[in-house]
Amino acid sequence: MTRDLLGRHRAVLPEWLALYYDDPLEITHGEGRHVWDAAGNKYLDFFGGILTTMTAHALPEVTKAVSEQAGRIIHSSTLYLNRPMVELAERIAHVSGIPDARVFFTTSGTEANDTALLLATAYRRSNTILAMRNSYHGRSFSSVGITGNSGWSPTSLSPLQTLYVHGGVRTRGPYAHLDDRDFIAACVDDLRDLLGHTRAPAALIAEPIQGVGGFTSPPDGLYAAFREVLRERDVLWIADEVQTGWGRTGEHFWGWQAHARNGPPDIVTFAKGIGNGMSVGGVVARAEIMNCLDANSISTFGGTQITMAAALANLNYALEHDLQGNARRVGGLLLERLRAVAAQVPHVREVRGRGLMLGIELTRPGTDEAAPEAAATVLEEARAGGLLIGKGGGHNTSALRVAPPMSLTVAEAEEGAAILERALRSI
Structure with a gap:
């Protein structure tokens, strides 16, 4: 079904309309900080439709x-x-x-x-x-x-x-x-x-x-x-x-x-x-x-x-619900966790950001040269582990973007960090 949809996508939409992943993902529904794809796989969402799902998927009040x-x-x-x-x-x-x-x-x-x-x-x-x-x-x-x-x-x-x-x-x-x-x-x-x-x-x-x-x-x-x-x-x-x-x-x-x-x-x-x-x-x-x-x-x-x-x-x-305060508290914990992981991964040049807006810059070890292939690898491995993240960068850089809904819990932050750790170590 997804392959059929991909073919239809390519037949009628512009070539420059980028898709993530070697095998592109069709997201069918979401709840809280999680989404599901057409095959029934569940993912922890750390990108929120490019920082757009601010509070939660399917928030009852909205x-x-x-x-x-x-x-x-x-x-x-x-x-x-x-x-x-x-x-x-x-x-x-x-x-x-x-x-x-x-x-x-x-x-x-x-x-x-x-x-x-x-x-x-x-x-x-x-x-x-x-x-x-x-x-x-x-x-x-x-x-x-x-x-x-x-x-x-x-x-x-x-x-x-x-x-x-x-x-x-x-x-x-x-x-x-x-x-x-x-x-x-x-x-x-x-x-x-x-x-x-x-x-x-x-x-x-x-x-x-x-x-x-x-x-x-x-x-x-x-x-x-x-x-x-x-x-x-x-x-x-x-x-x-x-x-x-x-x-x-x-x-x-x-x-x-x-x-x-x-x-x-x-x-x-x-x-x-x-x-x-x-x-x-x-x-x-x-x-x-x-x-x-x-x-x-x-x-x-x-x-x-x-x-x-x-x-x-x-x-x-x-x-x-003071989601700003939650972003400060949970985001601070997530930043510390990711920095601890990054210290052991030679490809990571810097972990930066504030609140629940965190970036992980990847380079070729021992240099300041961008490593787009490493970013692509982490993106794929994170998805395989049940986590969706984004990527970006400029100035000849490659960066992973982490921006979950601002209602993210401590337990979900720990779960996502563990998946990211495995993905980073896989480079």
């Missing part, structure tokens, strides 16, 4: 909200008042940390970043964007144009002029040998020098932790230091929280809060986890920025009632 809303009305567009959309916007504006916040809903993180770029360039009347090396911001024409990871940027054409800044990867590049304080100082000097050679950009867009790039991040405080330089020239700061939002990093509700000594970003984008699998993304910005557009705009599917009902139930569950 499925009930979806079912009840579907029984009333599924969709009407933004041309009509929409109570679930207003209620969710109120909650997000409150937790955003942005004063006088306005919220606009989209269907994805890509579309959210597109909207943020539109707002920033219109507000600042500039089409120059600063982005981080090794970054990823989506698959649309404009977001590809600011993506600093060449593996996910299929064209150099863009409506934007993009300039790339150092700092998103702490342990590689020309400043890797410096301590954190000097690393930040060097990156700030690089930013100042870059700004001296260009017209004032509209904005800097940055992921607090680079997702597709392999869960890399700068030292705490880097973006706060950047912010001081950017404010001198009225350049906006966009925090791409598509993967880091809603408490996943454990220590903070938003990833930007690790860099927060001078206030929140001007614009925050979000998606993935808030919908727990439903197509929800969005942008938060202070009113003067959000309201700067002087042309009509609507959204047919952004903010549709059924997705808003799901996201509101999901966010309420995450807050009421």
Whole structure:
């Protein structure tokens, strides 16, 4: 059955639509932190549909909200008042940390970043964007144009002029040998020098932790230091929280809060986890920025009632059950366990991350050279052991990505770590 489905997939879908595994997997259902495939095999899910199943598979509170809303009305567009959309916007504006916040809903993180770029360039009347090396911001024409990871940027054409800044990867590049304080100082000097050679950009867009790039991040405080330089020239700061939002990093509700000594970003984008699998993304910005557009705009599917009902139930569950605290506690245990394992595996260069957003970088032993074949081996062996994980990387790196639902238990973390240990030792 799966082989037949694979043949049909290849016959009608693009070749560039990647599938994991030599024998691709059809997931048929899930519950909690587990999923099942078409053959009845059960897996512990440590990737959550690319960090999207934030709370749990088949969470009763979310499925009930979806079912009840579907029984009333599924969709009407933004041309009509929409109570679930207003209620969710109120909650997000409150937790955003942005004063006088306005919220606009989209269907994805890509579309959210597109909207943020539109707002920033219109507000600042500039089409120059600063982005981080090794970054990823989506698959649309404009977001590809600011993506600093060449593996996910299929064209150099863009409506934007993009300039790339150092700092998103702490342990590689020309400043890797410096301590954190000097690393930040060097990156700030690089930013100042870059700004001296260009017209004032509209904005800097940055992921607090680079997702597709392999869960890399700068030292705490880097973006706060950047912010001081950017404010001198009225350049906006966009925090791409598509993967880091809603408490996943454990220590903070938003990833930007690790860099927060001078206030929140001007614009925050979000998606993935808030919908727990439903197509929800969005942008938060202070009113003067959000309201700067002087042309009509609507959204047919952004903010549709059924997705808003799901996201509101999901966010309420995450807050009421302190999933941020659980990510901090269980994620800390998982990080320690994986680091202990990695110390005995020559292919592991680094285990990094925060909360339940952990990366394992693999290299050829004794070198800094990427080991994509090792990453592929671990991915397959983990699946054989009953565990699903992700992979990523940039800057000539190979990394495994570990990001379970934020309700992960200690016992499940131990089970997953044991499977990962066997998979890593199999390289």
